[in-house]
Amino acid sequence: MALVLPGSSTVVRSVGDVVHWSLSTVAFAVTLPTRLEALLFSVERLVARINQIADNADRVVIGAAAVTVRAETLVEAVEQTSDIAGQLLEIYEPIALQLAPLAARFADDLSEAEVSAAIKLIDQLPELTDRVAAVLPILGTLDSVSPEIHELLGVVKDLRQAIVGVPGFHFFRKRGEAKLD
Template identity: 85%
Template sequence: MALVLPGRSSLVHSVSDVVHWSLSTVVFALTLPARLEALLVSVERLVARISQIAENADRVVVGAASVTVRAETLIEAVEQTSDIAQQLLELYEPIAVQLAPLAARFADDLSESEVTAAITLIDKLPELTERVTAVLPILATLDSVSPEVHELLGVVKDLKQAIVGVPGFHFFRKRGENRPG
């Protein structure tokens, strides 16, 4: 088979194109390691940045988990407090509704001097309690003393009548009335 060469100018042009293409390929091949190294540095920076973002994301996730645990604990405490408050409301609401008019009347009628007097009385309650406690045994015996006192009064009346009946007693009585002091 014979090689048929087209026109010379087209052959030169084709060879020139091949040489140009070959030179371009060689230049590209020579600059390829530098480009690949720059690309590798960019990729390493990108990987480092992605690693840093992943670490920050891990910290955020750990922090969020901690906040979630604390929030759950707080929610449980609030629920318990709410349950207790609800129980107290159920227990004391009827009493509060019943006492509200009386408390309003009490507040309307209470003066500052009465409040001061009540505070003073409360301050003296320990001493008052001691004294009343000391007197109570004596008061408990008064019911047994009462008949004896009545009997004693009867004896004194009889004695007075007997003395008034003594001759000359009237004279001594007047003399005692005339004496000073």
């Protein structure tokens, strides 16, 4: 007969629970390396993805910095252009306001034929300039030639009077006119 002590069943049950718990713990401990390996693999994949995201973010930041520099350059150029345009408006606005009625009248009165003629004239300006430049020196000497022309006219007048005074000149003149006809 076995002797059973009071409360021993509780102890046995408790020892059974401890053994069961120990076995569960051992089973968990046995699978722990595999689970840790899977967890480590997942963490490595997560770290690689985070690095990829960080690299992409770096490229985005670098691209944004380049765009910012270009935008600043563009803004400076626009500001300069705006300043120049403002200065030009200050200078030319009064002139434009003054000339607007005249320009409108000019545009209203201008025909297509006149525009075509103006274009042809502009096309011929180089040749016209060359010819005028060639004639200008001659025109500059006309003031010194003028007295000589007057003298020459006087001589021709005297010669004409002398010829008209020659007896029979009238006859020769009529005969010459008849031959020319």
